[in-house]
Amino acid sequence: MTTHLALENVSKNFGDFVAVRDFNLEVERGEFVSFLGPSGCGKTTTLRMIAGFEMPSTGKITINGNDITNNPPNQRNVGMVFQSYALFPNMTVAQNIGFGLRVRKEKEADIKDRVNEMLATIHMENKANSYPYQLSGGQMQRVALARALAIRPEVLLLDEPLSALDAKIRVSLRAEIRSIQQKLGITAIYVTHDQEEALSLSDRIVVMNVGEMEQVGSPFEVYNFPTTRFVANFVGSLNTAEAEIVDPGKGILNMDGIQLLSSNVLKDKSKGDKVTIAIRPERLSFLAEGKKENVFDGKVENITFLGSVVRVEVTIGTRKFKMDTFNRPSLNLPNIGDAIKATCSDKAVLILKD
Amino acid sequence: MNFLTRLRRFPFWAWFWFILGALYFILPLYATFSFSLSWDPADPFKAYERSFGDSRFWNSFLYSNMLALATILASIILVVPTAYWIRLRLPQARRIVEFLTLMPFVVPAIILVFGMIRIYSTPFTIPFTDIVLMQPLTNFRAGTNILIVAGYMVLSMPYMYRSVDTGMRTVDIRTLTEAAQSLGANWFTIITRVILPNIRSALLSGALLTFAIVVGEVVLASFLGVSAFGPYLFLLGQHRAYEPAALSFVSFLLTWLAMGLIQLVSGGQGQAAGAH
Incomplete structure (x- = not known):
């Protein structure tokens, strides 16, 4: 296994406030890593720095060894799934999924094939021509996932994607996310404050508190052998x-x-x-x-x-x-x-x- | 349910105020229409025939329409990216920009046009020399058109900016932008393929309000000496009785048609983009 995504001494300050402090992480190709922590712990800020929506105050981010720290978000080839779905309301499901491919000016036939492939992956072939407002929350999030995956991103980022869904859909969709991620072998970073989600989905969990990493380990290690009082209290x-x-x-x-x-x-x-x-x-x-x-x-x-x-x-x-x-x-x-x-x-x- | 129960449930006062309000608007319109038909009892539509038969009407009307279209286009190019950027990156500047867009309500059009004439009626020279870079804008047709469109952009700014800003409020601009960026889109693609389609009914509202302002505007057109529809209607009103009434009624109909269009679009799929 080789390091696919690496964050080296990454920090982020907003004025005097330190949102993320000295964050170091190496993620292997195909690994599913969750950032777990309470609100304001810096997990979303770290994710947004990987996506390019925030620039680190210090430190370096690399994908496949290439420094992407200063690359704009549209030149990182990083797929992102948002809590609020962020589907384009003026486009159908198929158009949403094909958007990134059209931006890349891929051939129309290839786009169609890829869109159909993604629709099959999320089991929504019959909704290709529906608009987002005609879909349920779970369906919208599956489309958002397909849209992010359609561009074959280097890394898939998921920012609390299940928070807006009801409990049953959350459980079934998280299994689907994990299954698709494993099937495609894509590197995924998942932000959540829900310990059950992190424990059930992840290969590794990064527990964060007030901008710092408290513990990094497998769900088994984090749950059974918490190293700090915070981790012990937060997880389980x-x-x-x-x-x-x-x-x-x-x-x-x-x-x-x-x-x-x-x-x-x-x-x-x-x-x-x-x-x-x-x-x-x-x-x-x-x-x-x-x-x-x-x-x-x-x-x-x-x-x-x-x-x-x-x-x-x-x-x-x-x-x-x-x-x-x-x-x-x-x-x-x-x-x-x-x-x-x-x-x-x-x-x-x-x-x-x- | 007996009659008395039904009567008690009838929203009497709501209907009373609605009818009173409707009469307030409809009666003057009806009076204008009725007056416009009274020129010649043998030919009730004589005022309309005369108005539509006058080439100055068509010339001024078409010219004002062209000015309106140019104003709408230029306003969209200026206002959409501005409102978008303020919502996205400079929310703290929103109050200042809102205040600035309200200036046309505070500073009358007469001040604006005198300012424009004062500044743009002299040639542009290189400072401290007599070398002329450009003749005064008021001296040639294209220059005057640029000036009047710029003036109309200022006058329509409160309506256009507010319409666009309200449209953007109904859409999660920030997240949609980030989603598009993560998919590889650049700023031009984001604005043209994600933002504009999602605020199109708001844009249409702003555009139609701008249209209504420009087509009937008198002050700027008169002082800049262009043959627009507003001054034509004004002059006609000073010399004739029935044709201005006919044209006023037509203007009302056009405005109502425009409002109907807004309803049609925003009630249909127009705002569907953002509202959901």
Whole structure:
């Protein structure tokens, strides 16, 4: 695999405000990378810098090793899908899809073939002569995707393309986007604030916060091994608590007088250091027989059914923890107010960087 | 539903004000039309026949139409890119430009034409020399036409700019521009193939308002000494009784026809472009 798209030390300032700070990323050909973060974290600004709609204040952007930092947007061969679809209202579906090819002055026969090919890809052959206002939101976004792909872009950029759609369409369309991207082997950058979208679509996720990259990794890594408190809190649900290191070699911690064991690295820490620990709710469970480590006495405070999952809130020591367990008919749940014993493996106790 | 219930639900006051307003507009028009037919009871349309039979009417009317078309074209070339750029890149300048476009309402046309005559009735020379670059624009026909079209552009600016700006407000100009750019389009392609088609009913509104202003305009045409329709109608009104009434009625009909055209286009697919 070779680097297809690279951002080197890219920063963007708007006056005194730093929107993106020192952003470094290498994306391989055919990779699907998501920028995930809350509003104002700089993810859309970074995407717009790749598209050429914003110029970086510092740094360099390359595609296939060619520096495109100062190229205007129409000379980058980058396809873009917008949240608001941005279909040309005066053109039919077929004309929208063929627009980029006509701008490139390709032969009319080739344009027709390519438009038909794209219509087949998005399963909308029967809508070729419809105008955008005659389409549903999902259909419009599929046309926008086809239009962006028709020009055979080097990189496909998607700026929260599913945000304006309802939940069911969102799920089906994101599967379609992923399937088309994999089929065409196109490099894609996807901006979203929806962790579920990022986790389900991406090869890699870049979690961003206040203009900086917090963590880059596969969905599995980002979810299971968040390296910072922000990532841990933003991606998925999480229990966090302050703890004191008792024995860094053995990974022993003390949380409000309760002993915890963590298999995660504590090498750079010393005895007495304060750290933030994190445990995913699904990694906590009711005590099975025979376990001696990481066993906590708790009291059930609340029970919530979330469909396939049941969330139990328990007080352990002075802190409230969430426990998620799969819902099944044989599930034997405690009652509110019951005393229980909860446990987790030493791998589940994460140590966060602040 | 009995009669009394129906009567209670009848929007009496709404209809009252509507009919009163309609009468306010229709009665003078009817009076003008009626007067125009009263020249010769044996030939009610005599005023119309005389008016249409006068070659000066046709010459001035066609000339004013040509001026109107030139003004519309020049205004579109000036206003569309300006309004587009302000919406896209200079939103902070919008208030200033809006204020400037309102100046024709504040500064009367007589001031404008005197300013034009004062500046353009002397030859253009290289500063501090007597070398003449160009004869005064008011001294030759083409120059006068340029001056009058420029003057009409100023007079129609409030209508044209507002129409175009309103049209652009209904379309997501920024995102459409970015979408077109990402597909490889340059500025010319974006304006001609994406922006203009999506504001065409707004353009038509501005164009028809400009047309109405130019065709009936008197002050600029009189002082610049051109044989336009406005001064012709004005002179006719001073010397004749029935023909001006006939021509006024025809002008009303033309205006209404134009408004009908706007309705037809904007009610159909015209604004479909942006509205959705």
